[in-house]
Amino acid sequence: MFSATSQGNFSVDESGYYGEFGGAFIPEMLYPNVEELREKYLSIIAQEAFQKEFYELLRQYVGRPTPLYKAEGLSARYGAKIYLKREDLCHTGAHKINNTIGQILLAKALGKNKIIAETGAGQHGVATATVCALMGMECIVYMGKHDTERQKPNVERMRILGTTVVPVTSGSQTLKDATNEAMRHWISHPVDTHYIIGSVVGPHPYPDMVARFQSVISEEIKVQLLKEEGTENPHKVIACVGGGSNAAGAFYHYLDAPEVELIAVEAAGKGVNSGYSAATTALGKPGILHGSRTLLMQTEDGQVVEPYSISAGLDYPGIGPVHAHLFASGRGKFYAVTDEDAMQAGVMLSRTEGIIPAIETAHAIAVLNQLELSSDEIVVINLSGRGDKDLQTYIDWGKY
Amino acid sequence: MQTLLDNRINRLLADKSQNKLSIYFTAGFPALNDTRTILMALQEAGADMVEIGIPFSDPVADGPTIQASNQKALENGMTLRLLFEQLEGIREGVDMPLILMGYLNPVVQFGMEAFCKEAARVGIDGLIIPDLPLAEYERQYKGLFESYGLKFICLITPQTSEARIRQIDALSDSFIYMVSSAATTGAKQGVSNEQIQYFERVNAMNLRNPKVVGFGISDADSFRTVGQYAEGAIIGSAFIRMLESSTSLKADILRFIQSIKVNSSNL
């Protein structure tokens, strides 16, 4: 359950910072909207009626709790007790809907009737289009043109759901540019519109708000693991990081349990030093983008670098400020996985467990090859999404 | 606090005899080394104030025209370091107030103190950093900007509350940048009744700072209209569009500025 108070060293402070990262670096045009959110979000989500509706929708509509599945094949292969948190079984196929359910209820409470969102892989776009259809709200989703091409099924899903998808042609035509365009739309429509950001990025309070909605993931893991293993705490929790929302949710209730190792997996693309990568912690330095101070891939002159990953959902030059803080403080361990290793892990998981993962998620699976595991170790991997949307990418890759 | 006439911006706006025209352009556009040519031409043509844009890869408050000029300037190889080189000695030929306008990240990577030092050295009068919010400015940079004599210029919009406008007025001592509508740069043509009500509402507050209107001002008509409610106006996207198609910067800039100043002072 959400509480109005912050807990421990890794949650956001009064002024919207995680250590030296975070804040709300927004143009004045967005100040009234972001300030309204900041003032009200904690009290709204703490209301009993809000929580009741949120958890009810998660249960009946999303299909929560999602299973914590003991993956025997994977466990045998890697010599550890490996559990998969099955966010791929959520309605719409990924964890993203946990956040959009929360934010659509918040938008309603704020009296907004129009919704905008950015999307990379299209999972957040679909999850937003879905809750807008459910609640009868008008919805526009900005998506980089490049992403509309590599995630075509999701574009059509959004359209079927009644959402207007706007292909963005600026910059690298991926997630960063879609986010720019969504912010511009919000600047131009400040009164009736709520912007549902899809990850733990953006100005305060977005990173904290999205993390709270996603925290249901680790809330459930604790209960489920206790039943399976007699302990709430695994040795390791693993998640992929684009902006970092599925990781933030999977880590949330373990942040202040130092015995639980938090492993974040970024996209190395064609290799961390190839010039085609999205491994932000390896390549970035502190900078300001999309409203927060965080680690950012940039040139010496402070221009944002166009990232690259085969996975649209990880193709972002920054990470959420909470992850920048986990990295800088050493609380989180960050790894990078190449396109090739991720694709192979995706096929491996398909054949070992009968689960075709999203390519984002496949990065989290692939990191198993980089870890030293022992047979009594309990490892939870957040299986953030399913691979239906990525079929064309699997087909084009072809090595199966 | 320093006296109100200590800076070129203050001196310019203290003269209320006519509506002041400020021009925005992106440094490094259309060609990398056009900065000085454009500034000299603006001075000769009779522009009153200039905002020099520092290009950024992700200008979220800007519409398509200025986005494209930012992208082109970066492709041309524009950097902040180079801009300061181009502005070296600019005060020998230019006495209009000069303002640097840019997003926070390039400035922070340059180093805020180094940036202020260079800006002051080449003769910059003020700074507009749209994504540096008031609270962070006060907490981190106010003392620094003041120590280099650089005015920090804040934006207000139709959605800015009266209390916040008062707060911004108290913290400002050059002018208030009144964003004309809820929009990114370059969005609209003409001035609506709704905008006029907003201008009148702000006017009635009797702020101590002058106001300059920007975003969507594109021609003599809109310049003249907003001039009834403010000390001046800023033209950006329309100027950039002119530069884009110009074959002779000097002559075209002269024509552009005159078309606005002459046509608006006739009435």
Ligand SMILES: Cc1ncc(COP(=O)(O)O)c(C=O)c1O
């Ligand atoms: C299945 C899946 N996992 C992970 C991500 C990455 O986002 P985040 O890092 O916010 O979890 C995405 C984004 O589109 C996704 O679709």
